[in-house]
Amino acid sequence: xxxxxxxxxxxxxxxxxxxxxxxxxVVPKPGRSTAGRRLYSVDEIAKLxxxxxxxxxxFPIPIIQTFLSFTGQEDRSCGEVETLAEDHLAQIxxxxxxxxxxxxxxxxxxxxxxxxxxxCSMLDSLMRDSFGEAVAQKS
Amino acid sequence: xxxxxxxxxxxxxxxxxxxxxxxxxVVPKPGRSTAGRRLYSVDEIAKLxxxxxxxxxxFPIPIIQTFLSFTGQEDRSCGEVETLAEDHLAQIxxxxxxxxxxxxxxxxxxxxxxxxxxxCSMLDSLMRDSFGEAVAQKS
DNA sequence: GTACTTCCTGTAGCCACTACAGGAGCAAGA
DNA sequence: TCTTGCTCCTGTAGTGGCTACAGGAAGTAC
Numbered sequence: 001x002x003x004x005x006x007x008x009x010x011x012x013x014x015x016x017x018x019x020x021x022x023x024x025x026v027v028p029k030p031g032r033s034t035a036g037r038r039l040y041s042v043d044e045i046a047k048l049x050x051x052x053x054x055x056x057x058x059f060p061i062p063i064i065q066t067f068l069s070f071t072g073q074e075d076r077s078c079g080e081v082e083t084l085a086e087d088h089l090a091q092i093x094x095x096x097x098x099x100x101x102x103x104x105x106x107x108x109x110x111x112x113x114x115x116x117x118x119x120c121s122m123l124d125s126l127m128r129d130s131f132g133e134a135v136a137q138k139s
Numbered sequence: 140x141x142x143x144x145x146x147x148x149x150x151x152x153x154x155x156x157x158x159x160x161x162x163x164x165v166v167p168k169p170g171r172s173t174a175g176r177r178l179y180s181v182d183e184i185a186k187l188x189x190x191x192x193x194x195x196x197x198f199p200i201p202i203i204q205t206f207l208s209f210t211g212q213e214d215r216s217c218g219e220v221e222t223l224a225e226d227h228l229a230q231i232x233x234x235x236x237x238x239x240x241x242x243x244x245x246x247x248x249x250x251x252x253x254x255x256x257x258x259c260s261m262l263d264s265l266m267r268d269s270f271g272e273a274v275a276q277k278s
Numbered sequence: 279g280t281a282c283t284t285c286c287t288g289t290a291g292c293c294a295c296t297a298c299a300g301g302a303g304c305a306a307g308a
Numbered sequence: 309t310c311t312t313g314c315t316c317c318t319g320t321a322g323t324g325g326c327t328a329c330a331g332g333a334a335g336t337a338c
Contacts, residue, residue, distance in 0.1 A: 014326085014327080020325075020326060071262055096235055200294075
């Protein structure tokens with residue numbers, strides 16, 4: 001059983017974030033020492049590491065909670081996990097696509113900027129009415 | 140001079156968002172009718188539209204405020220705008236790259252998932268220690 | 279005993295909105 | 309004139325996923 005600082009080091013999750021995860025119910029409340037300090041087992045560290053990996057992959061916390069509810073039960077989890085992962089992948093693809101479009105728009109805007117003249121054509125373009133219909137979705 | 144609902148329609152900015160922009164100082168406080176309702180001029184609508192376009196391009200609000208402080212003055216704005224736009228472009232590129240890496244990691248994880256067996260190899264991988272070093276940055 | 283570090287709880291801040299409560303004004307029709 | 313329905317007002321709280329800080333208590337090393 002180790003304290004939260006060590007748990008943070010071993011899991012890669014920030015101390016404040018560990019407490020936040022506990023508060024919102026991502027990980028269960030750990031045991032406490034007689035003085036009231038949190039004590040973590042090896043399993044709990046592993047769970048924290050799992051959460052961190054999922055977060056690094058961009059999964060939102062409610063999805064991670066679903067994942068965690070699946071671990072332990074052997075049957076029927078794979079299909080649902082796959083669906084959730086595919087949905088997430090689709091969202092990532094959409095984000096990439098949107099960012100690429102945004103990148104294009106920005107490049108088009110700023111490439112007129114390098115002629116060294118005083119007035120900024122990019123700001124002008126942003127001010128004019130003709131621009132801005134192509135880039136619309138959320139990133 | 141038009142009311143906030145019309146201003147919202149003509150600028151494409153949500154009513155609540157217009158009030159939010161006013162509150163945080165992105166756009167100046169508009170005039171009011173005798174009954175206390177906001178009244179917007181053509182120029183103010185144009186400014187709202189400018190803010191919307193910048194937001195659609197992903198510029199954060201402080202940058203947009205800098206842009207707005209440049210409009211009106213003719214000299215020296217282009218170079219600074221260009222720098223800000225380039226920085227923003229670099230950030231977009233970094234995001235795209237990170238998402239692409241994330242996408243790869245997710246694909247690698249989930250492609251073992253489609254064999255129809257009961258236990259989920261993806262969750263297993265996420266639980267094991269060997270995975271997760273390649274994907275680390277913020278999106 | 280003292281200095282230093284780690285830990286505790288609780289609250290507030292970040293970003294860029296969005297939603298809602300509870301009320302007031304305004305325009306059109308009966 | 310009255311009612312209906314729409315728009316608008318202010319103020320506050322919620323979103324996601326943390327992060328930071330205040331003010332204190334406990335543990336450890338010398």
